[in-house]
Amino acid sequence: MPKQIHLAAHFPGVNNTxxxxxxxxxxxIEFDSFVKLAQTAERAKFDFFFLAEGLRLREQGGQIYDLDVVGRPDTFTVLAALAAVTTHLGLAGTINSTFNEPYEVARQFASLDHLSDGRAAWNVVTSWDAFTGENFRRGGFLAEGDRYTRATQFLETAKELFDSWPADAIAADKANGVFLRDPHAGEFRHTDQHFDIAGRFNVPRSPQGRPVILQAGDSDAGREFAAATADAIFSRHGTLQEGQKFYADVKGRLATYGRERDELLVLPAATFVLGDTDTDAQEKARIVRKQQVSGATAIKFLEQLWNRDLSAYDPDGPLPEVDPDVSDQHIARGRASVRMHRDPIAVANEWRERATAEKLSIRELIIEVTGRQTFIGSATTVADSINELVQQDASDGFILVPHVTPGGLDEFADTVVPLLQERGVFRTEYSGPTLRDHLGLAVPDRPIREVA
Known part of the structure; x- marks a missing residue:
């Protein structure tokens, strides 16, 4: 029996894809764009729609980074609105555990799960940089090494809030209206290193019990966090060998926490370029990469490694002879990839050697080293590639990132999805109403707890 493929659609927002x-x-930022992509994903029977979040506009060289000028609307606002124009599609959002509070986030996700009839998912992320933290009361207070400790305690606290209501806590009759069966419903008390809260949670248990928990960390701490707490983990390892290595690693950690292998899904992010033939798709992919990396964008990417102002350099010329600045004063602020490489000088020398050997300009080199096209080919080729990676345990499915918003998913939905359905590896109809149904995940048990 072949594995069933899981597919999700990522609204790309602001990035170089x-x-x-x-x-x-x-x-x-206009709502029609979100509606278009979400409804296309639902028409194709995708598991969920995923919305990332940025908490501050990034800067480079003291100026707002050119890919960020559009900004980011609030995640919960968009997902709640999408709940009204979709019926089955899961609604997943990134919410930061560093600059929020458990009660507030738990209340928002429990509300979204009710509004959507059980389709909410939370991508739990962390942040340690003081630049982003300047937008918040506790800006920069958290050391990098403590971020997963807080995230773990944050999530555990939120789960206690989700579980504070029994499923049958509410009753109703015609004479007396709505009333509580359990007078202690919603009561909670939690004390740890980061949180000391007590009270009564004011949202009853939602259709899924808790939202589906997603996680995107690739570090050892991030993988361990996912193995202990998450229902799915995002990954940047989309090739067969690297994907199988990541897959085996995170799945192998589950037993430590008393979990089975199918309780955590591995979902790499993936881009795609489709064509009538493989050759046609390759030519389209080349054009797309040139569109994604303009001359100005190439210089911006080069500056992130060199950590210097390189605006005077010609993107169609050779790489700088000067070495990168390895000081702690970074030219880019608010980017997870500020220090993309542990040894910038070594990487710069590798890039110089490659540029010389292949006669590449700055722009041509950046196009090569930042290439993010996972699947390129005809619909048949792409369907075969996706299926092979899933069946060979390199992933359980993919988070698809179209390069055109909002209509970039249409061709995939119309050509690749039917082929996967014909192969019997992707659903033709939704089997249940909730996101947990789509992902094959059980509703979590509500533990019996005493509130002191």
Whole structure:
């Protein structure tokens, strides 16, 4: 029996995969764009729609980074609105555990799960940089090494709040209206290193019990956090060998926490370029990469490694002869990839050698080293590639990131999905109403707890 493939759609927002110059490109902030992508994903029977979140506009060289000028609307606001225009599609959002509080986040996700009839998912992320923290009361207070400790305690606290209501706590009759069967419903008390809270949670147990928990960390601490707490983990390892290595690693950690292998799904992010033939798709992919990396964008990427102002350099010229600045004063602020490489000088020398050997300009080199096209080919080729990676335990499915928003998923939905359905590895109809149904996850048990 072949494994069933899980697919999700990522609204790309602001990043270097987006082709802004394409005539089909639309707004990244108007609601119609979110509706278009979400409804296409639902038409194709995807598991969920995923919305990332940025808590501050990034800067480079003291100026707002050019890919961020559109900004980011609030995650909960968008997902709650999408709940009204979709019926089965899961609604997943990134919410930071460093700059929020458990009660507030638990209340928002429990509300979203009710509004959507059980389709909410929470991508739990951390942040340690003081630059982002300047937007918040506790800006910069948390050491990098403590971020997963807080995240673990944050999630455990939120779960206690989700579980504080018995499923049958509410009753109703015609004479007396709605009343509580359990007078202690919602009561909670939690004390640890980061949180000391007590009270009564004011949202009854939601259709899924708790939202589906997603996690995106790739470090050893991030993988351990996912193995202990998450229902699915995102991954950047989309090739067969690297994917199998990551898959085996995170799945192998589950037994330590009394969990089975199918209780954590591995979902790498993936881009795609489709064509009538493989050759046609390769040519389209080349054009897309040139659109994604303009001359100005190439210089911005080079500056992130060199940690210097390189605006005077010609993107169609050679790489700088000067070495990267390895000081702690970074030219880029608010980017997870500020220090992409542990040894910038070694990487710069590798790039120089490659540029010389292949006669590449700055822009041509950046196109090569930042390439993010996972699947390139005809619909048949892409369907075969996706299926092989899933069946060979390199993943359980993929988070698809189109390069055109909001219509970039249409071709995949119309051509690749039917082929996967014909192979019997992807659903033709939703089997249940909740996101846990789509992902094959059980509703978590509500533990019996005493509130002191």
């Amino acid at each position: 987006t082709v802004w110059s394409d005539p089909a490109a639309g707004s990244h």
